[in-house]
Amino acid sequence: MSDFIERPRTACALAGALAVIGNLPDVVPIVHTSLGCGGNLANSVAFGSGYLGGGYCNGGQAPSTGVTETEIVFGGTDRLSEQIKNTLELIEAKLYVVATGCMTEMIGDDTSGTVSTFIDEGYPIVAVSTPSFKGDSYHGYDIVLDGIFNKFVPVEKEKDHKLVNIFGLVPGYDPFFRGDLEEIAKLLKSLGLRVNTFFTPDQTFENIISASKASLNIVFSRVWGVEFAEKFKERHGTPYQISDLPIGPEATDKFISDIGEKFALSPDEVIENGNKEFYGYFERCADAFCDQDLKSYAITVTNSNYAIPVSRFISTEMGWVLTDSFVTDKLTDSQKEALKSEIPLIFLTGVTEIAKAINTNHPRNRAQRYFDDLSPLYIIGSTLEKRTATARGAKHMSVSFPAYDRFITDRGYAGYRGGLHLFEDLISQFMSVKS
């Protein structure tokens, strides 16, 4: 039996594509689908990702063909041509991405053929096929990256030996993508590298174009962006390295050492400075952390990108007792296999299923005199886990999509600074109750 969709943790492939396009500089989408798709899908991320918003000519402003019954019966490519012409005339951009929805894919519109006539005329435009039946937003991320970087960005044989691209963090669906990318970029720059993050406010369209010059793609996901990175390697000859997002000094030391070794750059100074920074801040509040016994059992409920990094930080750096790590993405067996580590993961998506699993794994005290209670408990998940946490009397913090009980701007949990931020945010929840 199929699952019903309730309180979803992702949207369709088109939504993933729109989240990517809307966070790239000077890139504008043209949505080829029925009325309503573009706005509604953009809103899922605009609100659900810590109030990320829409951006330039995205969200509610995204150009859309808004096909209706006439286009469904007779084909929608004429409407698409018209929409592309109007968009080219009215909206300034350096790249236009035509992304399809279910309706136009179901009726077999030749979107690529229509777009190719504009490409032949010299317009910067690509088409990507992103109907929901191809997968969820994480798949949309892979598809649209492939369309932009492997079909539009010109091949550059000569590589910049100090330039790296960062992929794997999915805009919107990794709510801290910007803060994480900025921290990673800062660290890699300290190491002596140049970095394309693409999705942070400092980036320009030049970063996208220069991506093919990079000598390494770092993919901060064992699952998402990997297929794209493989195709990138085939087209541009740039190898890729998969890495868990480093959170806190232990993971970041290792990450910096690995990259340093790869580029024959000494990591020592970066590691030393990073540790000085982290522990310089940490030691000041270590007394309060220990004396007030701010320890907790922890359960994580996140997407696959955050599951291992957050769980590791909580157990190894904060010393909390991690009892369950739920991964909420819909994954294939091979993707689950790729996530094998020292952290045992539980693959469940539904909010209720997860709540039930928590209650089954950790039964409550039924008036027993001696009982090994799972308390104090902290659930680090999405906003959807808030109710589960309340029912268990647990603390709760949102770090995964959807996160609409907090605002997110440049917050990030990657690196040394990110580790401090995660520690700070988690502990602050105890303090807010005390006051």
Next chain:
Amino acid sequence: MSKKIKQIAIYGKGGIGKSTTTSNLSAALSEAGYKVMQFGCDPKSDSTNTLRGGTYIPTVLDTLREKGSVNAHDVIFEGYNGIYCVEAGGPAPGVGCAGRGIITAVELFKQQKIFDELDLDFVIYDVLGDVVCGGFAVPIREGIAQHVFTVSSGDFMSIYASNNLFKGIKKYSNSGGALLGGIIANSINQGYSRDIVDDFAERTKTKIMQYVPRSITVTQSELKGKTTIEAAPDSEQAGVYRELASRIAQHETSSSPHPLELDELRAWAATWSDKLLELESGVVVGGEKAGI
């Protein structure tokens, strides 16, 4: 209270003679005094050609595309003996969604309650050969046709298509959809074709409404842009169609079909293949008994 309109859908493999049969059926029913509408459900939009002197009529969907809305009266054209002719139409081959087009056209007529307004006795849907998607199944779904007749020859592929149609009817039969009226056996000249269709009807617990022989009169009439009823009213073939029309007019109770499973159908076809081979090579049956 308005009278009960009999709504019929004619299905069958492409090229088997659905439009020819449907148009002659419409013509014969009309001659018998019934008010008939023939509704072509095929993007080729040529179902009603022989009712209108071989001419094409503007389709529902073309009109919808040009004007944005359609008054059903604007797409109903009078044909032979006052038969109302409608063509759903559809997109050019290779683009858009023809199935959705059929849904749109049929729903438009249903919404405008045009059948009651015209005080019709019969609405006959002539549906495209292969029921490739849900759109082409619309006439057999709830609230449209009550009876489905399938046109089939003794050819295996034609029977395969009919069996598939039976599966489609069975699927909708529990939710108020149309039921199977019977098989119109078309192009039945060889004795064995009749036996094959009879055998198939028996196994699927349905009946043969009429055996229509292949006839040059039909071809001659069609070349003149007419039905056999109109062009050769006194021919034997016209009589066959009139008999069919009379049976369909009297037909009241359809039933849920009993399609064969694919394996059963193949096994059944294989037995017929052996029989036909024996027929061709002249195997003598019962020779031993006769002392040969």
